[in-house]
Amino acid sequence: PVSTLAMPSYKLSEFDTRGLAEVSRQLFILSGTPYEDNRISKDQWPALKEKYGFGELPVLEVDGKQIPQSLAIARYLAKEFGFYGANAFEAAWIDALADQAKDFISDIHPYFAIAMGMVAGDTDKAKAEIALPAIKKHFDLFEKVAKDNGSNSHFVGSNFSYFDILISEFVFSIDSFLPGSFDAFPTVLAVRAKVTSIPAIKEWIEKRPKTVT
Amino acid sequence: YLSLSNMPNYKLTYFEARGFAEVSRQLFHLSGTPYVDNRIQRERWGEFKSMTPFEKVPVLEIDGKVLPQSFAIARYIAREFGFAGRSNLEAAWIDAYADQFKDYLEYIRPFFKVAIGASQGDFEQLKKEFAEPNRDKFFGFLEKLAKDNGLNGHFVGDSLTWFDLLIADHILTMENFVPGFLDAFPAVLETREKIVNTPKLKEWIEKRP
Numbered sequence: 001p002v003s004t005l006a007m008p009s010y011k012l013s014e015f016d017t018r019g020l021a022e023v024s025r026q027l028f029i030l031s032g033t034p035y036e037d038n039r040i041s042k043d044q045w046p047a048l049k050e051k052y053g054f055g056e057l058p059v060l061e062v063d064g065k066q067i068p069q070s071l072a073i074a075r076y077l078a079k080e081f082g083f084y085g086a087n088a089f090e091a092a093w094i095d096a097l098a099d100q101a102k103d104f105i106s107d108i109h110p111y112f113a114i115a116m117g118m119v120a121g122d123t124d125k126a127k128a129e130i131a132l133p134a135i136k137k138h139f140d141l142f143e144k145v146a147k148d149n150g151s152n153s154h155f156v157g158s159n160f161s162y163f164d165i166l167i168s169e170f171v172f173s174i175d176s177f178l179p180g181s182f183d184a185f186p187t188v189l190a191v192r193a194k195v196t197s198i199p200a201i202k203e204w205i206e207k208r209p210k211t212v213t
Numbered sequence: 214y215l216s217l218s219n220m221p222n223y224k225l226t227y228f229e230a231r232g233f234a235e236v237s238r239q240l241f242h243l244s245g246t247p248y249v250d251n252r253i254q255r256e257r258w259g260e261f262k263s264m265t266p267f268e269k270v271p272v273l274e275i276d277g278k279v280l281p282q283s284f285a286i287a288r289y290i291a292r293e294f295g296f297a298g299r300s301n302l303e304a305a306w307i308d309a310y311a312d313q314f315k316d317y318l319e320y321i322r323p324f325f326k327v328a329i330g331a332s333q334g335d336f337e338q339l340k341k342e343f344a345e346p347n348r349d350k351f352f353g354f355l356e357k358l359a360k361d362n363g364l365n366g367h368f369v370g371d372s373l374t375w376f377d378l379l380i381a382d383h384i385l386t387m388e389n390f391v392p393g394f395l396d397a398f399p400a401v402l403e404t405r406e407k408i409v410n411t412p413k414l415k416e417w418i419e420k421r422p
Binding site: 054062065067068069071073075079080089091092093095096100106141 | 266267280281282284292293302304305306312313354
């Protein structure tokens, strides 16, 4: 077992959602690293906001030093714990895919704003005009990447990366709103199946707080 | 042609512009690494588009293997040549600020598109509505960062990083559209001055297309 004396103390602060912090939670779990899963309620947030550099969540504290921005956090942990490809080129591809995934979030976000009642709009119209085209555009690409990687249940290389976990969570979240949206992307679904079959992840998914996103 | 070293062959493809490729070009120059600065005319983009993994440029070819996404490219080259901070923690801060910068670019986009002539619109109104408040927020963070870092000529750590280059280049772009755009951020401007006076960088800036 790894000595806990040498290990930094980790505290991950986020609202009570899976969101873009979930990939980092799963990196802690996969690596068997203790961390504080600090969930902040919407009521508490106004008073706490100025404690955090950018006034946004999630934020990771490493021995009290703050790292903001969800992908910077995920990349940091992936590097620390070995979920960042086997070499610099693989790492760069994982990063490139993560940036593409961020574009996907921007593209599909207006659908979620309507579907979750945050913004007025016709959910069915938003599904047809916003969500489904965004899924097709980005997941055609992710499906190709997974196939070109040898359909080995990873997007890059031959081991789990933070991008495998990120997509696995996206699929879960979106599928809960739009069942069957990923049926056209079997190689992507195979990555998700592999991630969720890891015993520690399976266990976490069963016991984690159940949230809409 | 016999390679004189084990160095890979690098080819960076982008439009005839600084844009999202300039930081990577600067990293090659700063490290003294030969590379092909492949500039394509926008009118010819249709020919190349489907040959790129994400239908976007820049792309970097490393011995023929293609890498897309400007930040992934910049980070890759920065790591290879020592411009990504001195520790994993510094690298993470650079990544965090770079992503925050990307968010800021998204927020100012309605103004930016008009400023570069890609859309029609009211320059002054868009500047007030989108450029100024978002500038105040993001450059407010950078002003504090530069000061907290000791006004040592870098935003993070004590050596030149790809984030320094990213910001210095953006300031140039914004000052072209709005002279004095960052006058309220003296620590940022002081840091920028030191960055662009780095000898190899100064040389590139003077001679680049």
